Amino acid sequence: MSDESVSGNRYDFRTIEAKWQQRWEEADLFRVDYDPNKPKFYGLDFFPYPSGAGISVGHCRNYVPLDVVCRLKGMQGYNVLRPMGWDAFGQPAENEAIKRGRNPREMVTDYAANYRRQFKIVGMSYDWSREINSSHPDYYRWTQWFFLLLHKRGLAYRSDTPINWCPSCKTGLANEEVVAGRCWRCNSVVEKRPLPQWYFRITAYGDRLISGLDTIQWPEGIKTQQREWIGRSEGAEVDFAVIGHDAALRVFTTRPDTLWGATFMVMAPEHPLVAQITTPENAVAVQEYTERAQRSTEIERQATDRTKTGVFTGAYANNPVNGEPIPIYIADYVLMGYGTGAIMAVPAHDQRDFEFAKKYSLPIVMVYQSAPEQTAESLEEALPAGGAMALGPFAGEPNSKETVRKVIKWIEEQGTGKGVVNFRLRDWLISRQRYWGAPIPIIHCPNCGAVPVPEDQLPVLLPDVEKYQPTGTGESPLAGIPEFVNTTCPECGSPAKRETDTMGGFACSSWYFLRFADPHNSERAFDPELANYWLPVDLYVGGAEHAVMHLLYARFWTKVMHDAGLVPFDEPFQRLRNQGMLLAYTAGRRVTKDEAGDGEEVDTNEPLEDWKVLKPEEKASLPEDQWVWKWVKMSKSMGNVVTPDEISERLGADTLRLYSLFVAPFEETVQWSDKGIEGAYRFVNRVWRLWTELRPHYSADWRSGTVATGDTERKLRRKLHQTIRKVGDDIENFRFNTGVAALMEFTNELSAFRNELSHQTPTAEQVTLISEILETLTLLLAPITPHLSDEFWELLGKEGYTRNCAYPTFDPAAAAEESIVIVVQVNGKLRERIEVAPDTATAEIERLALACEKVQAELTTKQVRKVITVPGKLVNIVVG
RNA sequence: GCCCAGGUGGUGAAAUGGCAAACACGCUAGAUUCAGGUUCUAGUGCUCGCAAGGGCUUGGAGGUUCAACUCCUCUCCUGGGCACCA
Incomplete structure (x- = not known):
């Protein structure tokens, strides 16, 4: 059946790959079952x-x-x-x-x-x-079940704090889905919207999400990113009594030790206390500022180079450590979503507060001083570190973590605050005002509130709809389907309405690995x-x-x-x-100045770039000398995709697999080139030719044959066993490129051996060696080029599939080197190489090294100061 | 600004304290071929030299060491992430 593929010296990969893919499928080769043994x-x-x-x-x-x-x-x-x-x-x-x-x-x-x-x-x-x-309902039924599990455990809750809203996708987004102020899917600038939403209380797991990282083998960069995203910080919450109100303004600070320098306070514009404490004469300015802050996007608001702005509320609070009245401002550099949404401002020791104080001429009080001549008036920037406390009951203490701890203990005793841990991580907003997701299994009852759908009523089926486009009203398309919305309360039986938001897709992928x-x-x-x-x-x-x-x-x-x-x-x-990214060399064009200024051509939602990919119609109209080529990520939107279909058709799936491994280290970004893959194709064909040429000498019972004793044969068999040792090891350690290179090296040696053998009939010893190689090479290649290997396996007259064969193991004796090359250096410079047996004594190696002609030549003018011998590696002779 | 990953021939890269450039692409020459392609053989970091042979070389500058692509300090460049988080 494989006569054709054997007779030509070209590997008929199309036939062979299709054949084995079909056989694997028929044999259900990759099916796996539970087997505790x-x-x-x-x-x-x-x-x-x-x-x-x-x-x-x-x-x-x-x-x-x-x-x-x-x-x-x-x-x-x-x-x-x-x-x-x-x-x-x-x-x-x-x-x-x-x-x-x-x-x-x-x-x-x-x-x-x-x-x-x-x-x-x-x-x-x-x-x-x-x-x-x-x-599928079979799946999302359980996604809903997990929602209820989180709900039962107090980890799913509804809140109406303003959310991240993508105006293009018309849905709320989790914090993680906002990338540099833009939607992760469509790149639109994200806005804030007040909408009641469901959240998962991921912040309750902040500490464990950090500590767990120490127990897993992940790239350090990813671990660092997670640690920073979670952003654990230790500090204290302190209450400041608002003068003339029966209210306290609670702040979070990591520096309670600087309380004595707090000369004003700042609330986020969205802070609930703002309306209550603002005095009538400041009301207009405060309202204007608040509205402006809400209109501005996250990008504008988070630009760090912006000068600080804010307005006075007219209210004052008492600094709990010294009773001083200090003014309360609102400013958009304080975020409602972090800590308590309000801060105590210590301009002497915090750069942001310093800038704000300078702009609004607020007093600056130094808590820490490095020198007596250092005064608040002389400060040109805040001093976050250094010095010793110059006032208060802790005067003399150094600016240190230990002092912070002491102060936290003290304010707890005073009853003005307590030590807390805060996370930069926000709770996970899970509601989406979209059709295509698992419906949130909650029923809103006028009497009982938000009631979970009983487990035995799951799944809450996503109904078929004619219009699934997002509405933009803040409600999902499901809200327009009365049959879906109207239901009865599982608890009291009165008419009730279903939650119409669906869960974001990341809910589904949070447990699929278990399914x-x-x-x-x-x-x-x-x-x-x-x-x-x-x-x-x-x-x-x-x-x-x-x-x-x-x-x-x-x-x-x-x-x-x-x-x-x-x-x-x-x-x-x-x-x-x-894995690393794959880039493709892509034709584009410069974005002209006119175009950039012209709102019609450039979507204002897109970040301003000076390069745009050429659209197919532009390739015809724009002269080629105006094309600008760039390496960009291979993606459909760039129109630069090379598919595995076309490569498999042209060069074969095994070639594609081999090249994917060989092209670069696994994590490295790669620039796709058609030239490089030709080399992989050549290698696969070279193996095919070599292997099929040697196959007639194959003897199935080679294991009982004579082991090769000739120099060439011993050397080749040594290389074979060294290759076995290296390839499996490289694959397990994700060094695929060097693993493939080792197989290429072996193939090169085998090729030389074949040339030497020429047309002679091989000796019995050579038959044994050739047979061992034919089998071993097939199995070494099997994970990488499985179609080719299964074809070889069949050509050897074997039953079954290489996937079910044992991977070769190396024979240490066969892999051991018979002689080693010792490098002789003089003052660290390579002068000579000497070949010795692996067990040669150090003293003997030194003697041989010193006897070298080039070493002796150096010694005519200089003396030996020192000799360093590294067994098996080198001798370095220091002269002077 | 902060954090992470990188920077080695014409190109992708290898070497994690001990021979820099394995393996592959490309290129050069030769063989095969009517020719092109394929395949095979040899060569290919830079530089001086007719040669034998010598010198130099891992972004840059210092340092540690008998020995540094590898470790340390500073610095430049590229890619990625975060960015007023109190």
Whole structure:
């Protein structure tokens, strides 16, 4: 059956790859089942949402390497869970559906089918029996169940603080979904809107989300990003009595030790106390300022180089440590969302307060002084560190963390405040005013308030609608469907209304990794025994852009599940690796000045760039000498996508897999080039030719044959076993590029051996060696080029699939070097190389080194000062 | 401004204290071929030299060391993240 492919010296990859993909599918080769007697390995890709463009060769930079690791682990005897499913709910899918004018349900099904087809083309070893789709009721029923679990545990609540609102997607966004003041999906400038919304109390897990990072093997950069995003800071809350009101203004400060220098206070414009304490003569100015602050975007408000602005409320508070009356201002540099939304201002020791005090001529009092001549008047900027306390009961104490601790203890004793920990992390806004998501399982009853939908009434089905476009009114399209909205209260039976917001897509992806352990369970989200066996995920692979979104949310849900006794672990992903980006060389053009100033051409929502990708019609009209080429991320919107389909058709899936690994280190950003992949193609063909030329000499019972004794043969077999040692090790450590290089090196040596052999009939010893090589090389390549390897395996007359074979292990004796080269240096400069047996004594090596001609030449004018010998490596002779 | 990751031949890169440039692309020459492509062989960091051979070289400047791409200090550049968080 394979006669054709053998007879030509060119590898017929199209036939061979299609053949094996079909056979794997028929044999259900990648199906995996629970087996408590086997060690498990769970390798998981980030949950993809299937986009219309399908996968590009860029996506192969994460899917291929994990596939290689999983296939290797399988050959090493692990029970390998390698599932795939679709993150089908949420903004990315819905925006695409709206753009295409398609029903999202049908569209996602089509797109997923295309992804599945592409994954099969590149030989992915997914267990498709576990495929899940987060937009199916079978799945989102359990997403809703988890919502109720969080609700039951007091971790889901409704609040009407102003939210981040994307005017283009017409929905609220979580803090993590606002990237530099813009929507993560459409890049529009985010606004603030007052809307009652559901939140998950992720801040309650702030400490554990930080400490858990120490227990997992993730890239340090991602851990740092999470730590900084969570932003834990220790300090104190202190109450300032507002003069003339029965109210206290509570502030959070990390520097309670500077209380004696607090000369005014600042509230966020949105602070609830503002209306109450503002005096009539200041009311107009305060209201104007508040309105202006609300109109301004996050970007404007957070620009750090802006001069500080604010207005006086007319009210005063008493500084609790000295009773001094100090004025209360409002200013937009104080944020309602952090701490208590109000601060005590210590201009002497905080730069922001300093700038504000200078602008509004407010008094500056120094708490810490470095020298007697240093005065508040002489300050040109705030002094956050250094000096000793110059006033108050702690006079003389140094400016240190220890002093801060002492002061916190003291104010607790005085009853004016208490030590607290604050997080920069905000609670997770989960409501979306959108159609395409899991409905929030809550019923609003006029008598009972927000009542959870009883578990036995789940799922709350997402109804089919004709118009699924977001309304922009602050309500989801579901609000316009009376049959959905109107229901009865589960508690009192009176008429009630369903919550019409849906959950953001990150809810679905916060537990999908558990569903893969037990994907078809209709009784519960997952069986604990199955989850305990498969989880946590051993190796998780995906892009670094999810550092503070999915990766933080999933950790939070897992900790909640752990606390609820559902799972024994509280970190879902043991080992994480982020692949590098893939860039494509893309034709664009300069954005002209006219254009930039012209609101019609440039969307004001887009960040101002001086380069734009050429649209297809512009490529025809714009002369080529005006094209400006740039390396940009391969993506559909840039029109620069190379698909695995076209590469597989032209050069083969095995070539694509090999090149994806070889092109650069795994984490590195790569510039896609068609030239480079030709080299991978040549290598695969070279292996094919070499292997098929040697195959006639194959003897299946080579293991009982004579081991090669000739120099050439011993050397080749040594290289083979050194290659076995290196390749498996490199794959497990994500050094795929050097692993492939090792296989290339071996192939080069094998090629030289073949040339030497020429047309002679090989000796019995050579037959044994050739046979060992034919088998071993096939299995070493199997995780990387599985189609080629299975074809080889069949050509050797073997049954079955390489995926089920044991991965080769190396023989240390065969891999050991027979002689080693010792480098001889004089004053650190290379002068000579000497070859010795590996067990040569140090003294003997030194003697040989000193006897070298070049060393002797140096010694005619100089003396030996020192000799350093590193066994097995070098001798460095220091002369002078 | 702060944090993280980088900077090595014409190009992608390798080497994590011990021979800088493995492997591959590209290029040069030769063989095969009517020719092109393929394949095979040899060469290919820079530089001086007819040669033998020598010198130089990992963004830059210092330092530690017998020895530094690798460790330390400062600095420049590129990419990514965060950015008035009290």
